Amino acid sequence: MLRYRLLYLLIVALLLSSSSPLVVQADRQIPLPVYAGTREQAVQTAVRDQKGVSATATLEVSSITELNGWTFGTVGVFADNELPNVYLYLAEQRTEGWAVAIEYTDLFRAALKRIPRDLLTPEQWATLDYNPATSLQSLIELQNDRSMQISLPWPVGESRYLTQGPHGAQSAALDFAGPANATVHAARGGVAYHACPGAADTHLRIDHGNGISTNYYHLDAITVGNGQAVARWETVGRQGTKVRCQGYVTGAHFHFWITINGQNMPIDGFEFGGWHVSGNCMIRIRDATTRCASVYFTANNTITNEGAIGSGYSIGQGSGREPVFDQAYNRHGGARNLGYPAGLVVWWGNTNPVMIQEYDGGAFGPSLLVYDRNNDPDHLRGVPAYVLRGAFRQYYQSIGGPDSWLGVPTSDEYLNAEGKPQQSFRNGFLIYHGPGNIEARSWPARQDGQWYVEYRNYVHDVWNFQMGPTWVENRFSSSCWVDNAPGSEPGAMRWGVWPDYFTVRWSGRFYFDEGVYRFRAAADDRVYIRVDGNLIIEDREYH
Structure with a gap:
């Protein structure tokens, strides 16, 4: 019996000694002063x-x-x-x-x-610095991948004047001013904290997580509560003249600066809202427009909020064909409907790659600008970029995009003769019948004895037939678009063909008895007629 008891006691002792470090570890708490x-x-x-x-x-x-x-x-x-x-x-x-x-x-x-x-609150937990915080040294990396995501602190579409370049401790602050009672808005979503809540309050800090905060000073009428969650571009107050939590300065304006873990960040060289801070000036990244600080309100120190986030991206950046992307962007209402570029232009597809640029979404929601660069050689040009969005974008991506049988987009979205959304591609078109119901059709095959009619939109030159057609049909008659009167456009705008800047090619196989024939064509631009591949009429003037 004694042997068994000793064995039992030994096991218990081992268990107790193995558990004792856990007890010690649980008591290891940093005492608060x-x-x-x-x-x-x-x-x-x-x-x-x-x-x-x-x-x-x-x-x-x-x-x-x-x-x-x-x-x-x-x-x-x-x-x-x-x-x-x-x-x-x-x-x-x-x-x-x-x-x-x-x-x-x-x-x-x-x-x-x-x-x-x-x-x-959950929002406060999400933005508090309770992990090793972001360092100032990592600022460049944060900018390059847009992780800081800082916007201009006023409404999209409005402008403010840059009245003073980097100043204050660590040269961290910029001064901006607007018209009387101009509002100040959150440069990014986060949680707002007050310096001295109450009527005298003038300084607001908004935490965005990872130790990153934006700061707003000289505010009047702060409109958000202490500890309240705010969204990007939400109104947080008005520019004012207050200092500290008492006293005033002359001339309504506001300071704006960024802190990392509570340290003021030198703002020279920083990029936010699509602008680069360079000494006493700010340079718009997309086109190098430069605006420099002045106490006077002029065009030379006007900074416009175009909705860019962080370093932003310019329209068509990386394509080498920026005007083509810019034309498509403006054709669709610009920022109002498409928002702003969410990245550089990149290639999409393997067997038939195209250039695309993604947009973060205005009224249209997230969209793509698609450009058939491979079929737009430098010596021809003319291929437009087109917008791909919503259900058509989802369906197109699901079937393989430009590598699918449809090929590249050759029109923007339009309403067909039945009033349904439709979009054209190199080898066919898509019709939207309702949620989850997209119909895909091929262009008709050529028929002997009929004209095979192909319409193409263009932006530079009418004779680039390497681009895919916008609309295709077979016809017995060779009549075409007549004049510029509204409604006389090809298909009355129901085919995706533009009211101007389009070209049409009529081709077909016809059999003639031997004899002499006269060919006549009328157009408002250029006319080429070929028989068996031989050019018999070439004229660049109106007939």
Whole structure:
């Protein structure tokens, strides 16, 4: 019996000794420093202690939420010769005072693991820096892959004046001004925090996650709450003249700058909203338009928000045929319907590749501009780019895109004779009958004794027959489009053929008895007539 008891005791001892490190590990928590006084006094002391804030700086402490003895809030920091700052804090009430942690510290990350989950909203949790944060050194990489995604902080389609280039601590801020009561908008979605909530408030910080924040100063009438989630381009206030949380400056405007982990980021060389900051100027990336700071409101310092995000991309960028893409973009209403480029022009397809550029979507939703570059050689040109969107885009992609039997698009979307959406391709066309119901048809085959009629849209030259047809049909009659009167266009705009800038080719196999024949053709542009491949009429003038 003794032998069995010893064995039992040995096993228990081994089990206990193996579990003891778990107990020790569970107790390894970073202790939060406790500060005496009221919550406000404790937080002010903690900010100076943990962030090295000057003893002469003005501190404004506010609470956002309170739950189970914990408080989540903000501290506005206003120091001489510095841009204002906002820090977040977590504070727990204890018998001996307040345990406080200020953000961007190990203490704050430790406190986040102990607070009640409901102390913060899901949006606040998503944007808080509780992982190793983004470094300033990684800024270039962030810009290159558009991860910062910063826009201009005012409405799309509106302009503001650049009134001062990089200035302030670390040369981080730009000054912008607009007409009286011009609104200021979020440069990206996130969570807004106030420096000193209330009527005197003038500084707003919006957190976007990964330690990235945008800042807005000299605001009047801030319209979002402390700790409130905001969307990109949501109104957050108006330009104003306030400084700190009291006092005024002359001339309504607003400061804009970016912080990484609470550090001001030098803004010279940064790209946002499709503009590049270069010294005292901003250069539009898509066309190198340059605007330089001035206290006067002129065209020379006007910055227009075109809806670009981050570095942005220009229309047709990377294609070598930017005017072709630009023509298609403007033909469809520009940014209103297509939005802005979401990337460079790239190749799509293997056996029959085309150039495409994706657009992030205006009224049309996400769309593609498609260009048949391989069939538009430099010595001919003329092939337009076309928009592919919605159900047609989804169906086309599902069957293999340009490598499918349809080939490349040869028209934009249009309404056919039955009033249904339709789009043409090199070898046929698609008809939309309703959700999930797309019909694909081939162009008709040639018939002896009939004219085989092919219409093509063009943008440069009428004789590039390497491009696919926009509309195809067989006809006995050789009559064609007559004049420019509305409704007289080929197919009365029901074929996808444009009212102007199109060409038509009539071809067919006909049998003649031996004899002498006279051929006549009339057109408003150029006429070529061939018989058995031999050119018998060539005229570039009207007949």
